[in-house]
Amino acid sequence: MIIVLVPLLPLVAALAALIPAKPMIARGATLAAALVALGIALWTAQKVAISGAWTPLPNWVGADALSALLLLLQAVLAVTAALYSWGYIAREAEGDERRERRYYLDLNLFVTSLFLVPIMLQPALTWVAVELTTLLSVFLVGFNRSAEGLEAAWKYAILTIMGATVAVLGILLLLFGLHGASPAAPATWAALVAKAARMSPNLLRLAFVLVLVGFGTKVGLFPLHTWLPDAHSQAPSPVCALLSGVEVSTVLYVILRLMPVWTAIPHFPVRDWMLAFGLLSVGAAAFLLLQVHDFKRMLAYSTVEHMGIIVTAVGFSSAGAYAGLYQMVTHGLAKSLAFYAAGAVLLIYRSRSISDVRGLLRTSPFAAAMLLAAALAIAGVPPFAVFLSEFSVLRSGLLAGDGWIVGLLALFIAIAFIGVMLQVGRMVFSEGTPPEVSDRRRLPGSVVLATSLSLLPVLALGLYTPPLLHRLLTLATIAINR
Amino acid sequence: MHISLLYGLNALAAALFLMTVFLFLASRQTAASLNLFVRQALLLSASALLQAFALHSLDLLLVAVITVVAKAVIIPWMLRRSLGGSFQSRREVELAVSVPTSLVIAIGASLVAYFVAQPVAAQTQGFVAVNLPVGLAGLLISVYALAVRHQALPQFLSLLMLDNAAFFAGIAIASTSALWEIVAALEGIIVTIIVALLTRTISERIGTTHVGALAGLREEGPR
Numbered sequence: 001m002i003i004v005l006v007p008l009l010p011l012v013a014a015l016a017a018l019i020p021a022k023p024m025i026a027r028g029a030t031l032a033a034a035l036v037a038l039g040i041a042l043w044t045a046q047k048v049a050i051s052g053a054w055t056p057l058p059n060w061v062g063a064d065a066l067s068a069l070l071l072l073l074q075a076v077l078a079v080t081a082a083l084y085s086w087g088y089i090a091r092e093a094e095g096d097e098r099r100e101r102r103y104y105l106d107l108n109l110f111v112t113s114l115f116l117v118p119i120m121l122q123p124a125l126t127w128v129a130v131e132l133t134t135l136l137s138v139f140l141v142g143f144n145r146s147a148e149g150l151e152a153a154w155k156y157a158i159l160t161i162m163g164a165t166v167a168v169l170g171i172l173l174l175l176f177g178l179h180g181a182s183p184a185a186p187a188t189w190a191a192l193v194a195k196a197a198r199m200s201p202n203l204l205r206l207a208f209v210l211v212l213v214g215f216g217t218k219v220g221l222f223p224l225h226t227w228l229p230d231a232h233s234q235a236p237s238p239v240c241a242l243l244s245g246v247e248v249s250t251v252l253y254v255i256l257r258l259m260p261v262w263t264a265i266p267h268f269p270v271r272d273w274m275l276a277f278g279l280l281s282v283g284a285a286a287f288l289l290l291q292v293h294d295f296k297r298m299l300a301y302s303t304v305e306h307m308g309i310i311v312t313a314v315g316f317s318s319a320g321a322y323a324g325l326y327q328m329v330t331h332g333l334a335k336s337l338a339f340y341a342a343g344a345v346l347l348i349y350r351s352r353s354i355s356d357v358r359g360l361l362r363t364s365p366f367a368a369a370m371l372l373a374a375a376l377a378i379a380g381v382p383p384f385a386v387f388l389s390e391f392s393v394l395r396s397g398l399l400a401g402d403g404w405i406v407g408l409l410a411l412f413i414a415i416a417f418i419g420v421m422l423q424v425g426r427m428v429f430s431e432g433t434p435p436e437v438s439d440r441r442r443l444p445g446s447v448v449l450a451t452s453l454s455l456l457p458v459l460a461l462g463l464y465t466p467p468l469l470h471r472l473l474t475l476a477t478i479a480i481n482r
Numbered sequence: 483m484h485i486s487l488l489y490g491l492n493a494l495a496a497a498l499f500l501m502t503v504f505l506f507l508a509s510r511q512t513a514a515s516l517n518l519f520v521r522q523a524l525l526l527s528a529s530a531l532l533q534a535f536a537l538h539s540l541d542l543l544l545v546a547v548i549t550v551v552a553k554a555v556i557i558p559w560m561l562r563r564s565l566g567g568s569f570q571s572r573r574e575v576e577l578a579v580s581v582p583t584s585l586v587i588a589i590g591a592s593l594v595a596y597f598v599a600q601p602v603a604a605q606t607q608g609f610v611a612v613n614l615p616v617g618l619a620g621l622l623i624s625v626y627a628l629a630v631r632h633q634a635l636p637q638f639l640s641l642l643m644l645d646n647a648a649f650f651a652g653i654a655i656a657s658t659s660a661l662w663e664i665v666a667a668l669e670g671i672i673v674t675i676i677v678a679l680l681t682r683t684i685s686e687r688i689g690t691t692h693v694g695a696l697a698g699l700r701e702e703g704p705r
Contacts, residue, residue, distance in 0.1 A: 124656075131669055135676050142680065150684045157677060158637055162628060162644060166621065169648045173602070176610075176655035202601035 001056045006040050007115040009033035014108035017101045026104035027086050034078040041075035044068050049471040059186045060121055065475030067118035070253050073332045074246045078111050080450045081238040084340055087444020088238060109136040117250045121188045123171050130251055134160045140239045141231045152234035159227040160218045167214025173207040189257055193482060196264035204265045218251040222281040225304045232300035237343025241336035244303040249328050260482040274315030275405060281308025286412040289419030294352045298423050299338050302378050305416050306331040312409055313393040317400035318481040323392035325473050330385035330461060337454040338374035344447055345371060348440045354423050359433035364441055368428045370451050375424035377458045379417040385461035488536040492529055492609055496616040499525040499650055503620045506643055507588050507627050508581045510574055515639045516558055522646050523553035530653045533609050545653060557674045564678040578630040588623045595619035609654040617651025634681045645670060
């Protein structure tokens with residue numbers, strides 16, 4: 001039952017944020033809850049790696065390798081986001097303690113909803129949790145209350161709720177099919193997968209389209225991505241790290257969990273659908289990356305690119321699923337690092353415009369080094385972890401015999417690389433520092449610590465894959481390819 | 483009550499449900515749009531009630547009651563209470579596409595929904611065969627309505643109509659889980675609270691709920 005504590009801990013921290021006291025209580029409770037949740041997630045992952053699955057509350061709450069992998073990634077990012085927020089939000093709130101406490105309330109509720117998604121064993125309840133991730137993060141996106149922030153929050157709310165409503169019909173159709181195939185079966189993910197072959201193909205095809213379009217909107221797949229660059233650039237940086245690093249992957253998890261159901265549809269090219277959506281997303285994001293003017297939007301478009309890479313990988317073959325899941329992990333870690341570095345730059349320059357950031361290397365060598373490292377990491381340069389996962393994706397495509405798709409994917413990744421490095425190069429190596437930034441060079445200690453800590457796994461996973469991670473990836477790949 | 487009569491009454495409710503979607507698309511006043519949403523929620527509830535009688539399902543009866551309370555009473559009350567000014571009579575809804583063109587597109591969407599749902603509906607009997615295509619048509623038309631409205635409140639009402647459409651199909655295809663419907667109804671109330679708060683914040687901060695005019699965040703391009 002200890003797994004139930006994972007979403008409950010941030011909920012308790014959210015209650016602590018309601019106490020009208022110094023924000024220190026909310027900060028400390030948020031960090032403590034995230035650390036304990038990480039410990040439980042790690043313990044769950046080890047338990048699942050040994051036994052394959054763990055269901056303390058049968059048909060309601062539990063975890064298999066796929067959910068344990070996502071839970072672990074969420075928990076890692078929840079810790080770094082809590083640590084980063086400590087100093088970052090204190091500076092952003094400018095002494096407004098009520099506003100700071102409000103931030104921690106919203107942040108913890110959002111993290112609670114994220115944690116709920118992978119541990120729910122019923123698709124309908126998972127859908128509710130996915131919907132809650134939107135509802136509980138809307139005010140985080142509009143936290144700065146500027147016209148742009150509120151515009152982003154509005155687009156985010158309307159488009160992703162629309163997507164979830166479309167997806168719910170797909171989920172209900174699946175449950176209807178399950179009831180028809182086996183009236184006594186519980187309405188769980190496992191039962192859906194087990195009975196998929198006995199369901200009506202027509203029904204499954206319609207459900208697939210509704211789920212892919214509905215949840216694809218929230219994943220940010222092209223052409224349904226339009227809200228993502230706005231929301232992921234306007235939110236405070238630690239929230240951006242969570243939105244881009246894990247929220248989109250959390251929704252993608254639902255699509256991936258249903259892969260065995262989709263592949264059970266006879267004569268239905270489900271992998272071709274995935275390849276088409278994935279490749280279009282990577283291509284569109286790559287070209288948009290060449291034209292961005294805002295460095296946080298640049299990182300958001302990079303998220304669209306990476307989601308496209310994961311979906312393409314899953315479309316390749318059974319081996320592609322391993323690479324895609326690995327990409328999900330490495331992207332989450334690298335993107336959080338990138339948003340933390342971008343947040344540091346934003347604290348110094350008070351502008352998201354690439355052209356306003358001049359002479360970053362002279363102004364703040366730490367922020368410059370971290371931004372450069374993050375850019376190299378998300379662009380897939382060795383020895384960073386994303387290089388290894390992207391290489392695995394391309395390799396799995398070649399093994400699947402999809403040579404021309406691999407060629408196109410490699411081309412788009414190369415264009416995205418040029419886009420990211422050109423923009424970051426301008427910010428880091430250009431001459432001339434605006435005089436007004438000199439007072440803001442000193443970054444809060446928690447920002448420096450959280451950003452530095454985030455760099456470690458991005459580097460380490462590029463050189464070494466821990467046995468626990470490899471085991472979870474292998475088991476999760478089996479679950480997707482069942 | 484004879485089962486064929488219940489089927490017939492449900493088909494009538496479905497036809498009226500689809501008509502409310504068309505009327506919503508043609509409506510040019512926010513207050514009238516909200517009234518249409520309430521009527522549509524009542525028709526959704528009526529369909530659940532008829533299915534509850536036909537299938538002797540206490541779950542569906544509960545769904546019918548929850549739908550009326552949540553969608554025909556609580557949500558409109560919350561919207562009027564928090565955004566009263568936006569419901570001033572005669573306030574015009576701005577549309578990106580003219581009403582006649584939109585109605586033609588809606589007819590096309592209905593035909594698409596019918597043909598897409600037909601293979602599934604043909605394998606089922608009774609309520610699913612009616613509710614699925616009508617719900618799907620409502621879904622497509624509501625997405626279109628959302629896309630062509632510029633102001634916050636009409637956009638949100640389109641989203642609520644979309645929710646009704648999904649659940650019009652949903653009550654027929656997943657008629658066995660009251661827990662699920664209760665959660666979904668509560669979720670609808672949370673959505674309303676959050677979007678109403680957001681709309682009010684936008685109105686207070688920017689002085690308008692014309693979200694279509696907010697264009698600070700543009701797509702990338704040469705400067």
